[in-house]
Amino acid sequence: MENHKDVINISDLPEFAQTELLDFYEFLRTKHKIYSKGAPQRKGGTLSRFVSKPIKVYKIKRYQRDELHER
Numbered sequence: 001m002e003n004h005k006d007v008i009n010i011s012d013l014p015e016f017a018q019t020e021l022l023d024f025y026e027f028l029r030t031k032h033k034i035y036s037k038g039a040p041q042r043k044g045g046t047l048s049r050f051v052s053k054p055i056k057v058y059k060i061k062r063y064q065r066d067e068l069h070e071r
Helices: 015-031 046-052
Strands: none
Touching: none
């Protein structure tokens, strides 16, 4: 992209397309770790935060193979 612009006009697009573009923009910001000026950067990745607080399961229900394949 030789003519790079910081601002694009998406107002010509339908509302669902605008929402989709904004969602994709937020995804890219997160992917490339670009945070807004006021937001503090977190230490540790998503996986390390997940592992540090495991999900507690109180009762495990075991299924038989036939039960899983019933329709």
